[in-house]
Amino acid sequence: MIRVPTDVIFRSAAETDLPAIVALLADDVIGAGREDVSSAAYLTAFREVTADPRNQLVVADAGGEVAGTLQLTYIPGISRMGAERAQIEGVRVAAAHRSRGLGREMINWAIEQAKARGCGLVQLTSDKRRSDAIRFYESLGFESTHEGMKLRL
């Protein structure tokens, strides 16, 4: 656990955080149409994520309130000299906590986790409509070298 200047603690999500996490995912211009906060599917998914040693669902806890969330996945692989890569998904910051540097703290924290684990690479994809997010990640050192391609099933 790291205490950031804004007095926010980063920790693994508990099951009691799940409604707040789902609400964050749904409170988003792009994500809203993809979520139904009443679904029981989230609990099943939560348990799968938290039971997996290569996945960590993280919350930024501001005095007991979920101020942000992200998911880290550690992917082993043969390429790049057998380097493990850390992947970041589902990054959200609560509206009341935006524009205070919390997103930057969250991503920097995730990068530090990946470094401490010995990962060779951190990767993420960001919807091209989120131009602010893309600039934000670039300001943290990420390079937009790849096309992020998706196929919905």
Next chain:
Amino acid sequence: MIRVPTDVIFRSAAETDLPAIVALLADDVIGAGREDVSSAAYLTAFREVTADPRNQLVVADAGGEVAGTLQLTYIPGISRMGAERAQIEGVRVAAAHRSRGLGREMINWAIEQAKARGCGLVQLTSDKRRSDAIRFYESLGFESTHEGMKLRL
């Protein structure tokens, strides 16, 4: 195992396939500078990949020869109604087996695996310099909706 028209079998990689897989990764304009086929790190990575139930290293086996490879990672997550996503990494087809539709068979096979598992999404990133690869994935239904952002550690 699925037998494709070209008489190629898709199966999980065995440790004896590893030198051929590494050679495929190194025999690539972009990948060449990132690999050292003499490294012992690949064996450690191979064992991590194959020990993980959410990762599958696949080879296209043409009469005992490794004609192609890809890695599948099944990532659980909260977003998109708790949908699991399938991620494809490290796609390579051996020079002698290119332009015969094997790459298409491999990706379609991976998509079918993801469907059978109930995944909501298949995703991959492709280096923007690989314009042929990007067109190829688009022809299979993938959409370049996201920036694929990488940070080397």
